[in-house]
Amino acid sequence: MENIEILGFIAAVLTTGAYVPQVYKTWKLKSTKDISLSMYAAMFTGVLLWLIYGIHYKSIPIILANGITAILIMFVLVLKYKFK
């Protein structure tokens, strides 16, 4: 793998993995007052579109990154609804 592709892979792991501590924090605090619903709704829609984009170009990194991100954002949205 080229250096730039390794960098892209690390970037994908970071921008997808970033949601894990937020899901954990929200689950632990059971509070979502400071979290913007509009942000997560827009992000969820955007990530689904990136997923379609990735499927069209048969790009495994785009499909994986956005598929996992969609699931993590769904967790935040469910917790936002549950602990509003």
Place this chain on the structure above:
Amino acid sequence: MENIEILGFIAAVLTTGAYVPQVYKTWKLKSTKDISLSMYAAMFTGVLLWLIYGIHYKSIPIILANGITAILIMFVLVLKYKFK
């Protein structure tokens, strides 16, 4: 522009623009208790790496989307520090 590129463009606007309501909400509430610092720190690092990735491939959409996202995340991080 092909349909799939238009879809990718809408995806980029959504996943970048998603941070605007969070910056606005954080600014208005002056509270960041429910927001994960680890999430935004990881996201900021990841977005900077995507920016380098975009510069390497001279991809204007990747450069623009991640450049603007980096600035928006920086706002959330500054507010997180200010209103902790």
